[in-house]
Amino acid sequence: MSFFSGFKRLTCLTLLLSVLFAGGFSFTSIPVFAKIANAEEAVKSEGTTTEAVKEGEKKAEYPPAPKLTAADYPQIGGFNPRVLVWIVAQLHLWFAAFVLAVPIFVLIIEAIGMATKDQRYDDMAYEFIKVSMAAYSITAIMGGLLTFTLLVFYPDLFKYMSSLFSRSMLAYAFLFFAESASLYVYYYGWHWLEGGFRKWVHLTIGLVLNFVGTVLMLLANAWVTFSMSPNGVDPATGAFLGSEWDVIHNFLWNPLNLHRVIANIAYGGSIIGAYAAYKFLSSSLKEEKAHYDWMGYTANVIAVAGLLPLPFAGYWLTAEIYAYSQQMGITLMGGAFAWLFIMQAVLIGALFLSVNYYLWCGMGRSEGSIRYTKYIKWIAAAIVGCFLVWFTPHTLVLTNQELKALGGPYHKYLGPLGIMPAKNTAVNIMIILTFLSFTLYRRANKIATVSWAAAGSAVQAAIFAGAIGNIIWLGVYHGYFTNTAYKVAASIPQVLSTLVVIVATLIIDSMMFKGAKDVGPLQWGKIPDRSQYALFTLAVSFTWLMGLMGYVRSGIRQHWHVNSIMRDNSLQAYTPTIGYAAQIVTTAAVIFMAIVIFVFWLSNISAKKSAAH
Amino acid sequence: MKSFYGTFAVALVVSVVFFLLFDAGLMKLQGLSLIYHK
Numbered sequence: 158m159s160f161f162s163g164f165k166r167l168t169c170l171t172l173l174l175s176v177l178f179a180g181g182f183s184f185t186s187i188p189v190f191a192k193i194a195n196a197e198e199a200v201k202s203e204g205t206t207t208e209a210v211k212e213g214e215k216k217a218e219y220p221p222a223p224k225l226t227a228a229d230y231p232q233i234g235g236f237n238p239r240v241l242v243w244i245v246a247q248l249h250l251w252f253a254a255f256v257l258a259v260p261i262f263v264l265i266i267e268a269i270g271m272a273t274k275d276q277r278y279d280d281m282a283y284e285f286i287k288v289s290m291a292a293y294s295i296t297a298i299m300g301g302l303l304t305f306t307l308l309v310f311y312p313d314l315f316k317y318m319s320s321l322f323s324r325s326m327l328a329y330a331f332l333f334f335a336e337s338a339s340l341y342v343y344y345y346g347w348h349w350l351e352g353g354f355r356k357w358v359h360l361t362i363g364l365v366l367n368f369v370g371t372v373l374m375l376l377a378n379a380w381v382t383f384s385m386s387p388n389g390v391d392p393a394t395g396a397f398l399g400s401e402w403d404v405i406h407n408f409l410w411n412p413l414n415l416h417r418v419i420a421n422i423a424y425g426g427s428i429i430g431a432y433a434a435y436k437f438l439s440s441s442l443k444e445e446k447a448h449y450d451w452m453g454y455t456a457n458v459i460a461v462a463g464l465l466p467l468p469f470a471g472y473w474l475t476a477e478i479y480a481y482s483q484q485m486g487i488t489l490m491g492g493a494f495a496w497l498f499i500m501q502a503v504l505i506g507a508l509f510l511s512v513n514y515y516l517w518c519g520m521g522r523s524e525g526s527i528r529y530t531k532y533i534k535w536i537a538a539a540i541v542g543c544f545l546v547w548f549t550p551h552t553l554v555l556t557n558q559e560l561k562a563l564g565g566p567y568h569k570y571l572g573p574l575g576i577m578p579a580k581n582t583a584v585n586i587m588i589i590l591t592f593l594s595f596t597l598y599r600r601a602n603k604i605a606t607v608s609w610a611a612a613g614s615a616v617q618a619a620i621f622a623g624a625i626g627n628i629i630w631l632g633v634y635h636g637y638f639t640n641t642a643y644k645v646a647a648s649i650p651q652v653l654s655t656l657v658v659i660v661a662t663l664i665i666d667s668m669m670f671k672g673a674k675d676v677g678p679l680q681w682g683k684i685p686d687r688s689q690y691a692l693f694t695l696a697v698s699f700t701w702l703m704g705l706m707g708y709v710r711s712g713i714r715q716h717w718h719v720n721s722i723m724r725d726n727s728l729q730a731y732t733p734t735i736g737y738a739a740q741i742v743t744t745a746a747v748i749f750m751a752i753v754i755f756v757f758w759l760s761n762i763s764a765k766k767s768a769a770h
Numbered sequence: 771m772k773s774f775y776g777t778f779a780v781a782l783v784v785s786v787v788f789f790l791l792f793d794a795g796l797m798k799l800q801g802l803s804l805i806y807h808k
Contacts, residue, residue, distance in 0.1 A: 611773060611777070612773065612774075614774070615773075615774045615775075615777035615778040615781055616777065616781045618778055618781075619781030619782040619784070619785045620781070620785055622782055622785070623782060623785025623786050623789050624785070624789065626786065626789075627786070627789035627790075627792075631793060634806075635806070638806065639806035640806070643797075643802060643806055646796075646797055646800045646802050647797070649800065650789075650793040650796040650797065653792070653796065654789060654792070657789075657792070
């Protein structure tokens with residue numbers, strides 16, 4: 158009873174206080190409290206004033222993001238600022254991706270050459286880095302051009318960004334010197350630092366070069382991702398909050414970092430592969446053809462090593478974009494940019510088909526491949542099937558007549574293939590089958606000598622079959638008979654099933670082919686010329702893909718320079734049509750390819766001069 | 771060849787069981803069960 162009466166009193170008091178406060182009552186209106194409050198306020202106000210002054214100083218030190226009008230964007234000549242900056246930035250990115258990736262695998266190949274004492278690896282690594290040298294200068298030129306075009310056409314944006322990233326931009330400039338110095342010592346000191354301890358010094362320089370290059374890329378990535386998912390600034394005004402690390406370490410920074418590191422390796426491999434193909438086709442000497450065939454094969458392996466995990470890194474980046482802003486995510490894959498993903502799917506499919514085709518052609522280097530060629534048609538059919546699922550759109554672009562005939566924008570049977578679980582299933586199987594092609598290629602010239610070779614192959618086949626069955630089961634059951642949480646969650650075991658296949662096969666292969674006999678010497682150079690066009694397709698598809706998807710990544714900010722912080726009020730602050738965007742990217746890709754051919758030609762004449770001497 | 775198919779059949783059963791347990795574990799880690807419950 159007493160509890161309830163106490164409870165009632167407390168409730169009444171609470172209600173009374175609520176009413177009093179709601180009515181604007183203040184304890185300070187009671188004289189006794191007024192004195193205490195005045196004394197407290199005197200102390201508080203002193204503190205508040207100090208805080209306010211500090212806050213004011215901080216605000217003065219860090220101004221808000223500028224609010225621009227069309228007049229704030231200089232118009233010079235007949236240039237379209239957006240198109241100019243777009244093309245220059247894209248060219249810079251392509252070259253940067255290439256020159257950052259090449260030293261990574263050059264270092265690995267050089268280390269393999271050192272460990273195996275096989276001079277061929279060292280020679281090939283040197284040739285790789287030689288190709289990237291001219292590209293390095295072009296990267297720097299494009300970087301300078303990008304900075305100037307931004308300064309000239311977007312001065313307020315550049316000022317705002319450089320005020321936020323002041324330290325990291327300075328660090329970038331100094332690191333660029335370190336990058337150049339280590340690259341030049343690495344390249345020009347290649348023959349000087351040969352053998353014994355000197356080789357270790359050379360490898361260490363290569364390691365420094367890669368470290369500095371990676372840090373440079375991470376810093377530049379921070380500028381890019383800040384514009385998508387700003388952090389470390391006042392969300393209302395865009396004023397810097399004082400921590401540059403917070404600005405750098407924004408929400409999308411790490412997903413983009415991972416995606417770019419992997420993509421750069423795949424891209425670098427593909428460009429070097431194109432170089433090797435160019436040299437292979439233009440060589441008439443048998444030895445030269447053999448050398449460039451081997452170089453093309455190695456470059457293709459590097460490209461595949463990057464390509465296989467790339468869809469997963471892309472998936473993570475996209476999932477994080479959705480997690481950061483659903484609106485941005487929907488614009489990305491369900492809105493204005495969705496059709497570019499269909500183009501992306503076609504290009505990725507082309508990449509997988511090119512890689513497989515090259516591997517199948519390459520099996521001709523060994524007489525032993527006859528044991529496996531019968532499987533190629535089945536692998537090809539399955540990859541083509543996955544490819545068709547992979548690029549089937551969810552919603553079709555139709556005329557009114559077609560819409561009426563179909564009864565809606567979704568096709569009765571093909572529509573369900575347009576959702577992500579179908580895509581995840583298709584891409585995982587494509588990756589597994591590509592890995593199968595690679596496995597068959599590797600064993601084409603080998604005869605296992607261990608007693609359990611047949612059992613080992615049977616276990617491997619069972620792992621492949623089990624994983625493919627599992628991926629299909631997860632995709633169909635969780636994709637079509639559960640809710641969204643299950644659909645998304647099921648993509649994790651799908652990806653990891655693929656990984657299990659790759660790891661388990663490599664482990665079994667390494668044990669099974671220990672001490673294996675060769676069918677015969679691999680006949681490098683004995684590969685049809687048409688296979689080399691697969692290497693060209695790889696390089697062109699990668700380039701185009703990076704351009705198109707780079708546009709999508711940047712374009713989902715729509716009318717913002719910095720998403721939700723700094724509005725783009727230039728005359729070009731609109732989302733162009735997909736056709737227009739594709740034309741710009743294609744133009745940039747053609748310019749890039751023309752410069753790359755020039756770089757290849759430079760390497761060629763340099764080699765001719767060396768040979769003459 | 772006979773032993774190949776025999777080993778394959780046994781390994782396939784093991785592989786399927788492994789992947790089902792693998793899926794169940796990964797789904798559980800995400801707070802979900804392997805079989806969908808409304």
